[in-house]
Amino acid sequence: MLNVAEAQEALEIEKIERPDMDLIEMQRQFAEYSASLFREGFLDSQFTQLQQLQDESNPDFVLEVVSLFFDGSERLLNDLTLSLEQEMVDFKKVDAHVHQLKGSSSSIGAQRVKNACIAFRNCCELQIPEACRAYLQQVKQEYLLVKNKLQTLLKMEQQIVAAGGSIPITECPEWIRLECCHRPGCCYKPEWIRLECCYRMEWIISESRMVARVDHLGLMLLAGVDQARVLPQAGVLLQAGVD
């Protein structure tokens, strides 16, 4: 068995023989972390679109856009906080701010922030200040989470670039829109759920693992899953892919 000193020496030798090992490891970690952000719903395919727009003529495009998103979002969140602290809340103004935040979060692919904004806007229609304040807290929470994740991702990206490497682009799993007649909030066994899909049935059933999210319109049937829970979240779709 190697002792610590021998192990470190072996590692140094390997680094000399394979000087790109650290870079490869960094790229692997970046790809894994990036994939987890898509899997957990923090990011959607729009973020992949941004990564694909980054090239030699716009080498810092993603960083620029994300920075603009942070600046704009924090301004909007401050404005929302102030608006909801007023004795007479101007819900039209609140709705306009949330709409704008929804737009920019959608544009960078910050999916959970976008979905939180959609729920917030539904609450604005009811014009209940307390409820709106609660939804604002949810939006803030999702924003802080995605900000933290994106900062980590961009730092990893900078390290790869500094080491002379290229950034691996993680493709967002393909989403399929499905139609259903069932209500959000209920649990159903798969055989009870009617599935209609615009894609070939064979393609869907061949995927071994799926996650369903439901908007106010529908639910997805999952092959090979014991139970499907209908989630009252806006933003649709069936994620085709595996962990």
Next chain:
Amino acid sequence: MAAEMMYSVLIVDDDAVVRRIHKVVLERQGCKTTAVTDGQEAVNLFRHGETFDLVLMDLEMPVMDGKQATLELRTMGVKSLIIGVTSRRAGPEVEAFIGAGLNDCVEKPLTSAKLAATLHRLGVHIS
């Protein structure tokens, strides 16, 4: 390609994130872009004699919204293609926006594929 021959696009949106993204999407397609932050600025540019092949018009903006700006541009006789770009789904507001004089309307966020499909639908070929 000489700048004067490039397809010129005016981006009208109050969101800096959206303006930046649309600029890069369009420039990737070989377009020359100008960006403003509200409908009034867009109208002012045309009033001062500027011309654009295409206008990408957001709906909800301060000072002057996209519907009003589109109405004014069409009243002025502007013949440029105007494509509405909005995060609102189909509904009365979007219908009114289209009715103001849009050639087409797409849902945000704009991507290269959406832009290409929309321009194809409108019979536009950017060389």
